[in-house]
Structure formats: C-alpha cells, structure tokens
Amino acid sequence: MRLTDDHETFRASVRQFVETEVNPFVDEWEAAGKFPAHELFPKAAKIGLLGLEYSTEYGGEGADHSFQMVAAEELGRMDSAGVGMAIGVQSMMATPSLHRFGTEEQKREFLAPAIAGEAVTSIAVTEPDTGSDVSRLRTRAERDGDDWVITGRKMYITNGTQADWICLLARTSDEGGYKGMSQIIVPTNLPGFSVSRTLNKLGNRSSDTAELVFDGVRVPVSNTIGEIGRGFQQQMAQFIIERMFAAYSAVGTCDKALARTREFVHERSVFGEPLASKQYVAFRLAELQAQVELLRSLNHAVCETHMAGEDITRLASVAKLTSGRLVREVADTCLQFHGGMGYMEETWTARLYRDVRLASIGGGADEVMLQVLARLDGLPA
Ligand SMILES: Cc1cc2nc3c(=O)[nH]c(=O)nc-3n(C[C@H](O)[C@H](O)[C@H](O)COP(=O)(O)OP(=O)(O)OC[C@H]3O[C@@H](n4cnc5c(N)ncnc54)[C@H](O)[C@@H]3O)c2cc1C
CATH class of the missing domain: 1.10.540.10 (Acyl-CoA dehydrogenase/oxidase, N-terminal domain)
Structure with a gap:
C-alpha cells in the first residue's frame, strides 16, 4: 500500500x-x-x-x-x-x-x-465475571414501555470516570448465549448510574479505568443502536476495528522505542566500546525492526482489505496477536539494553514496559485471537 x-x-x-x-x-x-x-x-x-x-x-x-x-x-x-x-x-x-x-x-x-470532542465516550462490554467470553455477560436491559431499565456491572471501562455516554452491551431477552443482546447508548447523567471504583493499574496510568454500576438506569428504547437482539454481532464487528487500532498503534510504539534504543546503544559504552558495536545488540535490534516491518506490511494488508469491503476477521486477528507479542518483546529488549537505568521510573523504558503488557490482554487476549484463528482453520477450539 x-x-x-x-x-x-x-x-x-x-x-x-x-x-x-x-x-x-x-x-x-x-x-x-x-x-x-x-x-x-x-x-x-x-x-x-x-x-x-x-x-x-x-x-x-x-x-x-x-x-x-x-x-x-x-x-x-x-x-x-x-x-x-x-x-x-x-x-x-x-x-x-x-x-x-x-x-x-x-x-x-x-x-x-x-x-467534536465535546462528549467523552466509553465502550462497556466486560463484566466482573466475564471478559473473553462475551456470551456469558449478565447485565440486563428489561423493557418497560418505551424504556429499557438496565441493571448490572461493567468492569475495566476505559474513560469510565469521564464518559458522557457509554456504548453498552446488555442482554435484552432471555435467549441466552450469543443471542438476545443489544447495544444501547447510556448517558451517564441518569439516576442509577454510578462509578463504583476507579481501578489502580500496572500501566496505562494516565487513562482512567473504572467499574460501573447500573442500578435500574432508565433509557429510551430509541437509544438502541441498530437492531434489538443483534448486539453481539454488531459488537463483534466493532471489536474488529478495535483490534486494528491495537495493531496499527503497536507499529508506532515499536518504531519509536527501537529508534530511541538505537540512539542509546551508540552513546552507552560497555567493555570500552559502544554497546552498538556488540553484534548481539545490533542483530537483536535489527531483527526486531525487521519484525516491525512485517507487522507494518500486514497492517497495510488489513487496511486495504477492509477498505475493499472484504472480511478481515483472519487478518485483523493475526495482526492483533502478532502486535501484542511484538510490542511486549520490543519493550522488554529496549529496557534490557538500557541496563539498570532502563529499570528506573525516570527512564521511558520503565513506563513502556508496564504499558504494553495490556496489549496481549485488552481488546481480546492472545488466546482469544488464537481461538478465532483455530476455528477458522477448522480446529475445534
Ligand atoms: C486497562 C484495561 C482497559 C480495558 N478497557 C476496557 C473497556 O474500555 N471496555 C471493556 O469492555 N473492556 C475493557 N477491558 C477489558 C478487557 O477487554 C478484558 O480484560 C479482556 O477481554 C479479558 O477479559 P477478562 O479480564 O475477563 O479475562 P478472562 O476472560 O477471565 O480471561 C483470563 C485469561 O484467560 C486466558 N483465556 C481467555 N480465553 C481463553 C481461551 N479461549 N483459551 C485459553 N485461554 C484463554 C487469557 O490468557 C486471559 O487473559 C480493559 C481491560 C484493561 C486491563
């Protein structure tokens, strides 16, 4: 591309x-x-x-x-x-x-x-008891005339303490499993909505992550996005876009971290010569940059295929899985080559190391990506 x-x-x-x-x-x-x-x-x-x-x-x-x-x-x-x-x-x-x-x-x-940036939004799927397995979510929206009355809890919600409205996935029928869910827009200024706690995290600390409680929150049925009962399918499509974001942003993260580390290894001397002159260090950094180039090419393929209107489930899942693993490896290696100073909070490597751990958990854990891929390959995952 x-x-x-x-x-x-x-x-x-x-x-x-x-x-x-x-x-x-x-x-x-x-x-x-x-x-x-x-x-x-x-x-x-x-x-x-x-x-x-x-x-x-x-x-x-x-x-x-x-x-x-x-x-x-x-x-x-x-x-x-x-x-x-x-x-x-x-x-x-x-x-x-x-x-x-x-x-x-x-x-x-x-x-x-x-x-316009006037309203801050959140996506609320994960619950205290279930994240990867969306079919087990329990938050319910019961119909009462022209309203939904929503009861349940959502967990680890990004922007959760600041959101003006939430794209909520809730059960709107008793069908169970993947059936009978709907996506509902829930403004956060309504009675019954509360942030029960702000979560203290390993990384991504500048982002607020919250547990949210819905205790009889009443919203008009007209706030349902798309078709009632098709929320799971709509959310799966939304998740694919989320996975693309993860894969695309990992390229930027890796590029910058590797460039900063290349600069550092020229400056830092070990055993009387620049760290960069150690073949292992140079090869390792070159190898990781090569893997970033592969991810970049894969992302371009994801992007082009998506723009062509074709199904990108496989490509986006491969990209999400690959990017999560790669960005963690890059952060770990960059920290390693910075030595003790790399472990200090005053060095950028420490925050990066903490931040990127999420890449293999959020937006579908690595194992969930593998499950998608195994199923596409006809394996009984
Ligand atoms: C900082 C942060 C921000 C987040 N933001 C949001 C948000 O804005 N909105 C939202 O809805 N959610 C959000 N999440 C939730 C995130 O998407 C979930 O944490 C993730 O989907 C995993 O769900 P879980 O934590 O319930 O883990 P579980 O589903 O309990 O899984 C635990 C572990 O089991 C393993 N596993 C899972 N499935 C399989 C399988 N099929 N085979 C083998 N092993 C498996 C994986 O290693 C996984 O990490 C956020 C999470 C964090 C940490």
Missing part, C-alpha cells in the same frame, strides 16, 4: 498534536491516574482525530480508513500509552457501531458531540 503526501501531511499534524498537547503533560497525568479528556478531546477533534472516517454531516472528515491507520500509528508513539488508548476508544471502539448502525437522530445527538 502506498501512502501519499496527504497521509504524510496528516501524520505530521498528529505528531505535532502529540508533541505539543500530550507529551509535555503525561508525567502529571500518569501521577494523577487520569488525563483531562474534556480538555484534550476538543483539541484532538480540531485535527480530525475523533471522526476521521465518519460522515462530514456529523462533523467527521469523510476520509478513508488508511488515515485512521496513520493516526493510530502516531498515537502509538505517545510517551504514555494511556492517552492514545483513550483516544482510540473514542474513535475506533465506542463509536463505530453508532456510525454504522445508528439512526439519524442518534448520530446528531450522540455521535456529532463525540466527533
């Missing part, structure tokens, strides 16, 4: 946004356990980051998916993964279903403010 001058101009604008609006503040946000989403998102919206692929009618850019790939790569280069992840939630995890399946009214009321 060939990227054009337009992509590079856009890439430069995202990099500038990251370098001026995010990186100078991340130490403060990491310490605080959250970043000010309502202040930052309107700035992200100014460069189109929150609605790249969405219709101009709702304030989106109407660009093709390749720009989303470039944006995610640049977000992956941030000095703290938490903020990039939160922006990814807004643009590629909580809103795609609404854009694809939502009504005109829903898009005007909920999507347009999200694209």
